[in-house]
Amino acid sequence: MQLLSNFLKHKKTDPELVELIDTLMLACKEIALQLREGELAGVLGVTENTNVQGETQKKLDVIANEVMKKVLLDNPLVRGVASEEEDDPVFGNPEGRFLVTYDPLDGSSNIDINVSVGTIFSILEVPPGAEPSDSVELFLQPGTQQLAAGYVLYGPSAVLALTTGDGVNMFTLAHTGDFLLTHEDVTVPAETREFAINMSNQRFWEVGMQTYVSDLLAGSEGPRSKNYNMRWVASMVAEVHRILTRGGLFTYPWDSREPNKPGKLRLMYEGNPMSMLIEQAGGLSTTCYERIMEVQPEQIHQRVSVALGSREEVKVLLAYHQKHR
Numbered sequence: 001m002q003l004l005s006n007f008l009k010h011k012k013t014d015p016e017l018v019e020l021i022d023t024l025m026l027a028c029k030e031i032a033l034q035l036r037e038g039e040l041a042g043v044l045g046v047t048e049n050t051n052v053q054g055e056t057q058k059k060l061d062v063i064a065n066e067v068m069k070k071v072l073l074d075n076p077l078v079r080g081v082a083s084e085e086e087d088d089p090v091f092g093n094p095e096g097r098f099l100v101t102y103d104p105l106d107g108s109s110n111i112d113i114n115v116s117v118g119t120i121f122s123i124l125e126v127p128p129g130a131e132p133s134d135s136v137e138l139f140l141q142p143g144t145q146q147l148a149a150g151y152v153l154y155g156p157s158a159v160l161a162l163t164t165g166d167g168v169n170m171f172t173l174a175h176t177g178d179f180l181l182t183h184e185d186v187t188v189p190a191e192t193r194e195f196a197i198n199m200s201n202q203r204f205w206e207v208g209m210q211t212y213v214s215d216l217l218a219g220s221e222g223p224r225s226k227n228y229n230m231r232w233v234a235s236m237v238a239e240v241h242r243i244l245t246r247g248g249l250f251t252y253p254w255d256s257r258e259p260n261k262p263g264k265l266r267l268m269y270e271g272n273p274m275s276m277l278i279e280q281a282g283g284l285s286t287t288c289y290e291r292i293m294e295v296q297p298e299q300i301h302q303r304v305s306v307a308l309g310s311r312e313e314v315k316v317l318l319a320y321h322q323k324h325r
């Protein structure tokens with residue numbers, strides 16, 4: 001089994017990017033250890049704080065964020081980081097080359113019920129000729145600018161899914177503390193019979209989404225002429241991992257509960273990194289109207305509507321939205 005860093009070197013990955021990915025994995029291994037301890041370490045449950053998203057922070061949201069922030073900013077390659085759990089970006093070495101956006105703990109509503117969660121990360125470069133000042137503007141680059149993206153899913157096994165723009169590969173965390181190559185050149189099946197959506201929001205969706213999902217539920221007697229299965233883990237990392245592994249469609253669309261927000265998920269550290277992985281594995285990832293990775297960010301925590309997965313199924317969803325615009 002090949003070690004992560006040997007695999008990346010074999011692929012002639014930029015050595016400084018390899019170093020940064022190794023640094024990220026140091027943080028994720030620490031987070032995995034904290035998660036495994038759970039109640040024994042008194043890290044479950046909530047804090048009294050509300051984050052910039054308006055969510056009550058779990059203790060492990062804060063712990064995972066502190067681990068990521070410290071480990072990353074200790075590396076002089078890192079110019080700055082932006083986190084779901086930080087109001088504003090935090091800056092490190094002014095000469096640093098890389099910017100990292102991350103969701104330190106995705107799916108944290110699952111922590112107290114011991115269901116899979118993950119860490120999502122996206123790696124950008126400081127734009128050439130950028131102002132020397134520490135500004136959030138440095139981060140506001142479309143997803144197409146990402147150098148690398150990935151997640152670590154803390155499930156029955158801890159698995160890193162990673163792309164550096166040359167396909168998607170997966171590495172499993174061994175008891176030795178090494179990430180070992182376990183799935184090479186991952187591809188998303190083009191067709192699927194499985195969808196993932198939070199059905200309890202059905203009455204709030206736009207007509208295109210309501211019609212699309214109703215036709216999925218109509219099964220073989222309906223317009224899609226096949227029966228579908230449904231999954232909803234409420235951890236985006238787990239949903240995307242399932243789709244990378246066996247195909248499917250995941251969507252968290254706009255809904256009328258917060259009409260002024262395009263959706264619940266965040267562009268910079270959920271939408272973009274997951275879109276890079278899905279596209280690199282041959283899938284599609286859209287806002288239901290346009291390619292997510294082409295959205296020009298205006299704010300670091302901006303939301304985005306997400307529909308991603310098996311490309312033929314995403315194309316059908318897009319057609320429903322075009323028809324019902």
Ligand code: AHG
Binds near residue numbers: 055103
């Ligand atoms: P986070 O825990 O980082 O705030 O993200 C949770 C997200 C995503 O992981 C998941 O797909 C979605 O929220 C679940 O939302 P609902 O709880 O509304 O189903």
Ligand code: MN
Binds near residue numbers: 053055084108
């Ligand atoms: Mn959250």
Ligand code: MN
Binds near residue numbers: 103
């Ligand atoms: Mn998340």
Ligand code: MN
Binds near residue numbers: 084
């Ligand atoms: Mn989170």
